[in-house]
Amino acid sequence: MRLPSTWRADLLAGAVVAVLLIPQSLAYAMLAGLPPQVGLYASLLPLLAYAALGSSPVLGLGPVAVLALMIAQALAGLPAGVPAEAGALVLAAEVGLLLGAAALLRLDALSSLLSVPALRGFENGATLMIAASQVPVLLGSAAVGFTLPDLLLSARHGGFVIASAAWGGAAVALLLLSRRAGPRLLARLAPLGLLVAAMALSAFTPTAAGVAQVGALPSLALPLGLPSLDKALWLQLLPPAALIALMAFVSSLAVSESLAQRRGEKLLPAAELRGLAAANVVAALSGGMPVAGSFSRSILLHEAGSRSRWTLVFVAAFMLLAMLLLAVPLAHLPKPVLAATIVVAVLGGFTLRHYGEAWRYARAEGLLMMAVTATVLLWSVGAALALGVVGSIALLIQRTARPHMARIGRVPGTQHYRNVERYAVECQAEVVGLRIDESLVFTNARGLADVALALVREHREKVGVPRRVLMLMAPVNHIDVSGLVALQELHAALAAEGLRLEFSEVKGPVLDRLKAIGWLERHDVSLYLSHHDGIQAGQHDLRPSLADMDAPGQL
Amino acid sequence: MRLPSTWRADLLAGAVVAVLLIPQSLAYAMLAGLPPQVGLYASLLPLLAYAALGSSPVLGLGPVAVLALMIAQALAGLPAGVPAEAGALVLAAEVGLLLGAAALLRLDALSSLLSVPALRGFENGATLMIAASQVPVLLGSAAVGFTLPDLLLSARHGGFVIASAAWGGAAVALLLLSRRAGPRLLARLAPLGLLVAAMALSAFTPTAAGVAQVGALPSLALPLGLPSLDKALWLQLLPPAALIALMAFVSSLAVSESLAQRRGEKLLPAAELRGLAAANVVAALSGGMPVAGSFSRSILLHEAGSRSRWTLVFVAAFMLLAMLLLAVPLAHLPKPVLAATIVVAVLGGFTLRHYGEAWRYARAEGLLMMAVTATVLLWSVGAALALGVVGSIALLIQRTARPHMARIGRVPGTQHYRNVERYAVECQAEVVGLRIDESLVFTNARGLADVALALVREHREKVGVPRRVLMLMAPVNHIDVSGLVALQELHAALAAEGLRLEFSEVKGPVLDRLKAIGWLERHDVSLYLSHHDGIQAGQHDLRPSLADMDAPGQL
Incomplete structure (x- = not known):
């Protein structure tokens, strides 16, 4: 039996992206302060929901780094006794319902709330903060914190573990090398290859003694069910959920719109909203975390030749396979290796040049961009996003306050x-x-x-x-x-x-x-x-x- | 010695406005949940500060009804042990500093944040809520609440005092009568005349037995000094202070701009911002509460022939005189009479017709206007103001999301x-x-x-x-x-x-x-x-x- 050519293209693209999604889903769950299997769960059924209702054939849906950072900060304030996983489910449910409400009210234009300088300033800040938060994991230090000052203060008191630093350093070096030196295919296979090699090395040799490992996972049965309906919890998580929903929609739309343009396709923002809403609701019902479209995985889907949303169905199938195969060996994976994949992945997205461009073209917008980045690093992602929205509107109103x-x-x-x-x-x-x-x-x-x-x-x-x-x-x-x-x-x-x-x-x-x-x-x-x-x-x-x-x- | 004609005009206008300001300052302090003398304090030195730094010769600065309602809701959440007066001082300080910061950053254009439908919907809602909150006082009922449902629930359990209702009803009837029947001068003198008559009647006859009275005031020495510097208190009151500052600026600017147009004068929004900032800081240092420009008193200043900001200096002088004369008799003033002056004053500003006009011209804006009014009545003034700002911007963005x-x-x-x-x-x-x-x-x-x-x-x-x-x-x-x-x-x-x-x-x-x-x-x-x-x-x-x-x- 021969598959139709569209299906074959989609199957191939699905395989390529699954190879990148496996390490990313584990790593971003860790970044969000959640057990690694949550990242895998969020990469299964939500993809099917988006495939059913979304519109882009190349949106690499699933856990993403910036959202993971926002989730981590939102869950940091959970009351004692509420596990992070339960909070993540409520967050995902709220994000899904908010996006669904926006879809019903046809508010897809609200993605314009974030100006380009605000968005870029935010993404750069988040990138730096994500990398900074992973450095201690990379080095085996116990330092934690959601702002640079907290992180530095915390690092003063903790030392680092030489074996961890060796694992982490080697992983970073290998990943960078695969990016620089080899062909593109190598760079794409590198994260998964590294993961498998690290699991094997760690399981069968004593080299990982003293290095933090992912640890045994619970049985990987998809935990279907309603999230907690505790009213106080929902109220507490509503403001961060609104910001996560805004960010999920804006960042997904930015990547799917630019790819649609490149591909000469028409994108329906309302359908994107619907698809994202459904994906997040499904994530909330199947043990996941808030999801969105990933920039790197979407580009990869496009380059690997994805032709329809069936690709996401294949990705989900590969993820299921990976779950079954990885369940046992994952326990041995050293955490510094996961941290290395995060650091290398996000730092590729950091661009300093945007600040100078904005500053030269319009000083006030350049300042806003820097202020948003600084707010991510020194205060919180929520405050930074709010500053970006309010600041953009303030600048616009300031300029047009009188009729011309x-x-x-x-x-x-x-x-x-x-x-x-x-x-x-x-x-x-x-x-x-x-x-x-x-x-x-x-x-x-x-x-x-x-x-x-x-x-x-x-x-x-x-x-x-x-x-x-x-x-x-x-x-x-x-x-x-x-x-x-x-x-x-x-x-x-x-x-x-x-x-x-x-x-x-x-x-x-x-x-x-x-x-x-x-x-x-x-x-x-x-x-x-x-x-x-x-x-x-x-x-x-x-x-x-x-x-x-x-x-x-x-x- | 003959005064120059400008001074004579300003002196006369000052006297006319002081006659209205005396009852209003007492009543709005009560509305804000503060002792009556706070209203008097807020009508003294803040006026001099505005006269020194503001720009409009006809801005009737002092306590205003809408702000009083916002202050009452802001102070309702104060931690136990913090007296309302202390909270009001912190609020005034924050409002002053925020307006000062806006003046420094030349953000006078931020008054455009509130669209006309949002502003009108808010003012109508606040008007209704103020009137509703005073009805129990008028009737001697103990019912309290910041929303209509709370007020009604609370009223179910409390009865009313016949003597109070008689005082309140008579006061309302007299005020309405003076508006309808007599010449304009009578309508203007009526509130003060009623106050004096009520104090006399209540002090020298037994008619006010069982009716709540203002009660003995502390010695009326202007309490100069810094407000509390408790960091937690400042943080708690910052969000409502920001909304009060926005409302104070927008409503003051609306009235001073429309009068400047009528008078053929040039208004400087930046100077208004400076003047309001200084007035509020001074209010915080002299026992007051947040102040703004009153619509009714500004119109009165204009009609009474005010020519320069010296008028406000004269108003302050008359207020000082009134304080000295009123200190003792005020104790006997029945509260239902004060409530009557509030109800009659604010309901004059309610206009139903705006909803229909907005609805017919632009359905979405009409809906927003109704939603803002409903939010004031059913939730809070803060939420209503936030909805007004966000809703206006959302409608604008929704309409212009794609380039034409x-x-x-x-x-x-x-x-x-x-x-x-x-x-x-x-x-x-x-x-x-x-x-x-x-x-x-x-x-x-x-x-x-x-x-x-x-x-x-x-x-x-x-x-x-x-x-x-x-x-x-x-x-x-x-x-x-x-x-x-x-x-x-x-x-x-x-x-x-x-x-x-x-x-x-x-x-x-x-x-x-x-x-x-x-x-x-x-x-x-x-x-x-x-x-x-x-x-x-x-x-x-x-x-x-x-x-x-x-x-x-x-x-």
Whole structure:
């Protein structure tokens, strides 16, 4: 029997990725402060759930490093008596339900909450923090901590174990060597090969005496069941779950979108949201931990030729096989070797150059990026992510807090109207021509009347006494309620000075909304098809009636 | 000796406002769960601080109702042993320091964080909640609660005192009557007149037996000194302080801006921020509570003819006088009368019509407004304010999550380029004309390449095989780092299809930034002065050199 070619491609890609996923799933579970089998569980059924409901054929779903760090910090505050595994299940359930709610409310656009500098600053910080947290494991030191200062303080008191450091150092060296020297295939097989070699060496020789080992696993039966329904626990884990959900969605979408572009495929953000939601809910029901799309594994799926989401089904099958084969030998795996795979994997993603680029292009955004990274290292991933979101929005609002408006005049001999500051244009005393340069929304509508009145004053001083103010509305794509209130204030302020407000070139959707509430009639605002018509009209009577504006293609 | 006319006007306005401020300061202190003298203290030195550093001549600074409700909820969670007054001082200090930090960082634009629907929904909810919380006081019931359900549950068990209800009912009736029937002057004098009459009646007749009274005040010596420096207390009160600071700034700015517009004055938001910061710090040092600008008192200052910030100095002087005169008789004031002044004052500000208006214009914003009001009534003011901010931003991002782009063609016989969907225009196969309709920032830059590629595909199907993509950048006022990354992705995606990316009509500030990092040279992107030039150019060699673009007035 020959498999169809798509299936063969997917089977091959699945095998390649499983080889990378096995060590990563164990390592990221350890990073999250969870028993290693949790990582394996999270790499089984959740993949099937995403395959059923997601949309990308190349999303390397499963445990990921950044999420593991966030999980570790979230679980650090668990009340005594609650095992970390139980907390991880609740976290996964909350992440899944939050993503599901976002999918229902069609909030896939919320991935835009994280600007590129915030995301990059966060990922770099998390990368450094993950590497730093694994150095003690690598060296056999007992130092622990979720911030650099804590880690350093803790390291002062603990020594290190020479045998551990030897194992860890050798593992790092081998992994780096396989990356640098060999062909790409070698680099990809290296982590699994190293794991198998280390298990064998450790089990059959005395070289691992005194080195921390993974230890005997419980019988690897998939623990199906509901997570704890303790209300206090759910409430406590809700804030970190919200941040993990945001991060899971943003980082998965970033990688699947960029791959979809490269592959000329269409990606449905709503389907991604659905798939991630289902995967996390299933993780919560099958002994896992929160999952997302991994950057390195997704690239690998793409390069290995994955063609459909069946690949993930094959990955899951290989993971099941690995579980059965690895259950016993895993007990002998030295922890420093796992730590080495983490350190080498994440440090490849660290890029210093982004800071300089952002700083040179926009100082404030560069500063935000550094601040987010510093917050990861010195405080917590949660605080850093919150800073990234709030900081990005603050910068945006700071820049657009006032509407951008220009006084415009006619370019001589044309029907074009341009900024009087930049062009030699003609203005008529009787009418002030203004242009609003952006949509009128709550972030920039404040003080619309102020800005407009200042321009009217300028017109009065430089050109003459006006009777009308004609606003070119072509650049306005949307007016929200705050923008509408600002327009109302502008209308009142102009009326107080005896000036009429008029609009030209209002876009169709904007006009529809204004008409729906009868705003134009109520405020007796005239409309003109083109700014030139409005300037020329001069008299109230010449304006076209509202009914005329309905013809399609005119606005 | 005759006073200069400005001073006389300010003195008169000061007297008029003090008459309103005396009952309000007492009542809002009670509303905040604080002893009445705290309201008086907050109406003395903070006014001088604002007069020294603020900018509006008509801001009625002092205790306000909405803030009082927020303070009450913030102080409800104080640990045992910490008196409410001490908590109020810490709150005022934090509000002052936060506003001061915002002033230093020039974050006055952060007042845009609250959209009009969010603000109105919040104020309406707070108004209802304040009135509801005072009804039990009015009736002599012991019911308390910060949410409607709590209040109702609590009311089930407590009865009411007939004498209290009689006092409260009579006070409400008199206040409403003075508003409806008499001249405006009467309505303004009514609260103070009622207070004095009630104190006299209660002190010299037995009518107030069994009715809760304000009770003897401590000696009215201004308690100057530092607030508690307990770190845990500061940390606990920081989140509500941030929300109170935001509300204090937004509500004060809204009233002072609208009055400045009416008076034809220029308002400096940065100075407002400074003035409010100083007033709150001073309140923290002189036994007060967080303060802001009151809507009703500001209007009154304006109508009474205040001309400069000296008015506030006179108000403070009158308040001092009132303190000396009222110290003893205040003890006899029945609390139901104070509650009546609160209920009548705040319910005047409730407007139902806003919900319908918002709903008809933009359903989502109307829903947000209702949700914020409901959250005030059913949960807490803090949660409601957070929902307002997050909800507004979510709606904005949801609407603008993808860049708005159009394929454009030439209006026959002109040099104008318009949307091919709306106009009968001419397109050339060789070049795809695109227009980006808004600034490229992180909220909308996601998927720029996707949207552009779809338009290119459409061009290929309907017009012919292109070699170039010419983007009309006139509507782009700003490109942030996320927008720049999106442009980079677009460039790469086009290059992968063998297409050149070119720009026309790039705005000056946008061009400056792109040049600063050498982006255009690095990506070999051609620039054209006008879109028409770019379409006509047809050949790479014809593009003007970058140096040509520096001449002012060209872009």
